[in-house]
Amino acid sequence: MRVALTDPVEPIAERILTEAGHEIARLSGSGPDALRALCRDADAVMVRQKLPDDLLDHAPRLLAAVRHGVGVDMIPVESCTAHGVLVANVPGSNADAVAEFLVAQMLAAARHVEAMHADHLANGWGPARSRSATATELRGKTLGILGVGDIGSRLGRIAALGFGMRVLGHRRHAAGLPEHIAYAALPDLFAESDYIALACPLTPETQGIVDAAMLARMKPTAWLLNVSRGPVVQEGPLVAALREGRIGGAALDVYWAQPLATDHPLRALPNVILSPHAAGLTMESVETMSRVSATDTVRILAGLRPLNFFNPEAWEASRARRRALGLPMPEEGNAA
Incomplete structure (x- = not known):
């Protein structure tokens, strides 16, 4: 056959x-x-x-x-x-692969890894080292997870037990969350989290769930991490929030249209980390x-x-x- x-x-x-x-x-x-x-x-x-x-x-x-x-x-x-x-x-x-990739995204954002690397090569030791003045640690920060399935559960365990983070989770059924993940209504999760990881499936209910109103609830220093599917996030409001500095940044592995167009506005923003739908690939x-x-x-x-x-x-x-x-x-x- x-x-x-x-x-x-x-x-x-x-x-x-x-x-x-x-x-x-x-x-x-x-x-x-x-x-x-x-x-x-x-x-x-x-x-x-x-x-x-x-x-x-x-x-x-x-x-x-x-x-x-x-x-x-x-x-x-x-x-x-x-x-x-x-x-x-x-x-x-690929639950382990994606959970570990999300940790890599958080660490890259917290320690300015991408910018430091570019500065070190282009401008030398001093300018690169100065990036550490605004570096932060994950310990004590709040991670919000939208979609607490295999990936979200593993990420929550790593974050809580490995880094000492407070972990919030949101899914359709609040009961039965892992003991290290506390349930939060979606608006509260967006308002309280320093990092928001999107690990939910794409369904009619989740398409466009991260809209302008939800982005407006985020802290000005918070990062949005998307390894689920591009259409979970409304890209227009996200680009506007990033461009205007209303959120800290976004680490994106998926997009509404893939591959990401060469003239897409996300490519020109300094507070973005982009990858080519590779989170689950090891x-x-x-x-x-x-x-x-x-x-x-x-x-x-x-x-x-x-x-x-x-x-x-x-x-x-x-x-x-x-x-x-x-x-x-x-x-x-x-x-x-």
Whole structure:
């Protein structure tokens, strides 16, 4: 069977796929039309970039859309479910990587690492060293986390137990937060925090949740850290707040449109740290995402349930889709 890759994967994933007897198809070109062409004859797709919403109208054989990562906003899940296409992901695979990246963002902001480096190379020892006059420590500061899932929980533990920070958290359900994270209503979290980490999924409820009103509640020294998805933050109000010095700064790994345009106003602001959607990418996390996503792809193509089943309500429709395609059906007891 044919497995489409929207982007390269680690060798271990290719080995798992080929040892199971499957053919690998690679993306040629870019954009929605290239993705539709890639999946036209595919039985499964391993997803590392946004799929077109109408993909299932152009992929008659597709049985699986497996996310090489955690967030499934790159996959048209409702359409997949309606067509009997199973969706899987790799939950928790990059939680350590992203939590550590957020710590790196806080430390870079607190100690002016980027500016000090540039000053040291361009202007010498003295000007670079003078940056330390406004450096701060994390101990005693307040970290607010929007989205206390795997990433937020690990970040909170590192911040509270490793740096002695006060940690506030906000999520839909206040009960059951880790003991070192105190629940806060969202307006209070923005008003009281020195660092605000966005680690929530992109949903209709979270899109644009960080708006002008929420930014206005931030301390003039506070930093906004976004490793979730770009559309969680309204970029226009954020740029205005940064440009006018109404907040301390922003460390951004994700954007409304990616890659970040060469003329984007964020590039010209001195109180911004930019990275290319890389918070979750380490050698360890990418190996895990490749191995687990390939394993679940093989399971689905064999007619088995994936280990990380995102849309289990599509199971019966997926079996009907296999029958319509004339594919072998494992015994019900073996399909668990």
